[in-house]
Amino acid sequence: MTQKEKTFLDQTAQRLHLTVDGESSILFGSVGGYQTMLWRNDQGLAVMTLSLHKLGQEPDQSAIRQFVKGTRLVTGVSVRRSRVELTLNVRFGNPNQVEKLAEAVAAVVEFLHASGYDNCCQNCGSAVETDPCIMTGVPSLLCDSCYQQLGHLQEQNQQAELGKKENVVAGTVGALLGSLLGVACIVLLGQLGYVAAVSGIVMAICTMKGYELLGGRFSTVGLVVSIVLMLGMTYVGYQLDWSVAVYNELKDYYELSLLDCFRMIPEMLRQEIIDSSTYIGELVKLYAFTLLGAIPTAISSMRSRKLKKVTYRLRSQRTNAAPEL
Incomplete structure (x- = not known):
């Protein structure tokens, strides 16, 4: 990690009251009541990951995409069941864009509040406390039960993979x-x-x-x-x-x-x-x-x-x- 990146992470963590994971350089914590993860994609842009539901229903993809089209702060979105990934128009790691990142996050949170969304587990969809984690290399928001279950499944898959003979x-x-x-x-x-x-x-x-x-x-x-x-x-x-x-x-x-x-x-x-x-x-x-x-x-x-x-x-x-x- 360069000094520039460290400065960005420290300033962003302080600005948004988040925590830095020193191993992955992912920022995580609660923003406006929403469990949030901020990380860098392959293009160097900031990605905001959340897990949401509304009265037990999965997010409305069309409404979220309409929100994305209407703001210059978000360039793309991916919705898979309860998991929502928003690609922000911010260079992750650039200290000069900390305020722009904060503005983008605030816009997303405002939209989520106005739309009536709440936190949930991205795997089971339950409205329970979730933990930010890395699951098979993917930034995820999971309840403890799903984390344990998927972790054991991953371990079994790794054992099966090791058992395969290469021809x-x-x-x-x-x-x-x-x-x-x-x-x-x-x-x-x-x-x-x-x-x-x-x-x-x-x-x-x-x-x-x-x-x-x-x-x-x-x-x-x-x-x-x-x-x-x-x-x-x-x-x-x-x-x-x-x-x-x-x-x-x-x-x-x-x-x-x-x-x-x-x-x-x-x-x-x-x-x-x-x-x-x-x-x-x-x-x-x-x-x-x-x-x-x-x-x-x-x-x-x-x-x-x-x-x-x-x-x-x-x-x-x-x-x-x-x-x-």
């Missing part, structure tokens, strides 16, 4: 099948005249998910296999994209198959029918965009799997205490 051969086949979707994306976008990072994202997600589905687990071995296949299949996709372009150019003059065109690419490069500088330049660009999409996806996937093992109740300035179940 590297089957996983490699799955990764290969998944990477074919990435190849299709490269060719499709290439024919439309685009080289985009979305190709790398599709390639990464499909390759890694394919390994996990058939391999049983996704370990470091799976990550290495997936990366090697991503790099190799990106080249295959690029060659196939050029093959389609050549086929479309020559099909009216010669009886050629797509496979024939695929085989002709090296010879066309050697004879300078295809400009090698353009070919190499576009290939380098494709790899750059593929890595731009694939690397964050791979990191996010591994981080997500690690976070799924994290469960604990938030504590004031936790630093050395081990996560509890």
